[in-house]
Amino acid sequence: MGGDVFFGHTLPGAETKRLFASRPCFERNAMPKSTIIPLSQIKEEPYASVVCYPRASPSEIQVRIEEMQKLGVEALEFSGKASAFTLSVLGKGYVGIVVVARVGNERLALKMQRVDSDRESLEREAELLSKANSVGVGPKFRAVTKHFLLMQLVNGDLLEVWLQTHKDKAVVRKILTDILEQCWRLDEISLDHGELSKAPKHLLVDGTDKPFIVDFETASTQRNASNVTSVCQYLFQGNSDVCKAIAQIIGDRNRAELVAALRKYRKERNRRNFEDLLQRCLE
Ligand SMILES: Nc1ncnc2c1ncn2[C@@H]1O[C@H](COP(=O)(O)OP(=O)(O)OP(=O)(O)O)[C@@H](O)[C@H]1O
Ligand SMILES: [Mg+2]
Structure with missing residues (x-):
């Protein structure tokens, strides 16, 4: 260029x-x-x-x-x-x-x-x-x-800020599903964002409650794409404020089942394993 x-x-x-x-x-x-x-x-x-x-x-x-x-x-x-x-x-x-x-x-x-x-x-x-x-x-x-x-x-807020004022379970599940689906599509084209396991600055939600993944500066097409598993780690595992806020709204996840679904998806990336993981995250 x-x-x-x-x-x-x-x-x-x-x-x-x-x-x-x-x-x-x-x-x-x-x-x-x-x-x-x-x-x-x-x-x-x-x-x-x-x-x-x-x-x-x-x-x-x-x-x-x-x-x-x-x-x-x-x-x-x-x-x-x-x-x-x-x-x-x-x-x-x-x-x-x-x-x-x-x-x-x-x-x-x-x-x-x-x-x-x-x-x-x-x-x-x-x-x-x-x-x-x-x-x-x-x-x-x-x-x-x-x-x-x-x-x-993107006219909105960081996800963790948005979560402070959006407590409706259905709305929160919808944007989390959207984030996971976006990560699935990135995995499908082998584009690894690279910074989604610690994503407090890279997930934004706009005024129409549409989530956006930003900052592809450390992204790569050379690495193994792990967007879905990284973002799951950020949203549903661990002890961050975002995890706590999500758990409060949609309830605690079954950790063992979530880990098993993550492992299965990591081993074999296909739509069926993705949907199974989605269910473990959001059911
Ligand atoms: N398209 C956009 N619309 C609105 N805000 C944005 C947009 N892109 C980035 N931002 C805001 O700017 C911040 C910094 O952007 P970005 O992460 O791309 O910069 P960076 O220098 O690569 O940051 P880092 O060092 O954290 O990787 C984001 O966290 C986000 O809050
Ligand atoms: Mg950056």
Whole structure:
């Protein structure tokens, strides 16, 4: 993909709310909740050092602004539950900072590669996300440049936060089934996400209660795909807050039966063993 921009398919039914300001617009809070900064102002601080996290140089921010122009980004929206310096962002990891980008009438998620990350570029991640999209998994890929990955915005919460306010057994079972089915489809195409056994940051649920698996940066098609077994471990085994919340809502699992079903699926990955495991997880 070189240094160029690579566009994926156009996202149908995208959000059309246009909220574009030519000046920064701060909500009345000590810590701004939502700040919309047009691209023409991104070289100012603290925006530049969030785009080039953790520290901007004039040449680095210039390269990055040009990449964002190629992607059609008109403004960045600093909002969300995480923070980078004094600004709110959707998420902050070791590889990237994720913010909302305004592209025409749409609000999309933009993963911006950290300057101090050990990755060459975000292009490999884009390839793997596109592959996940081919089986209906992950936020829809839109476009990539060396340092930026543009994708569908998942407007929602981390699963563990969502579980704090969603206690309806049928609704919770439905999203857990959806997560397991998505993992089955990834297993089927031999795409191993790689970080689903400790997934507190990689499972999101949007406002329509649809779950999304995010971050295909450590995914691989070379390893043995173990998405189903890894996510089962995260959701139903162990002692994490998520396990406890799920057990409280849908009841305790029979551990021995669950372990046996996991073992059977691991040994022979087929639909029958998957459905048997699904039943052990959610019955
Ligand atoms: N498409 C999206 N829509 C909304 N929020 C997102 C989206 N993609 C990522 N996020 C948020 O940003 C956070 C960081 O993203 P991501 O996990 O891709 O970054 P990372 O640098 O690879 O993180 P890590 O170091 O934990 O692997 C996620 O946990 C999630 O909260
Ligand atoms: Mg990551």
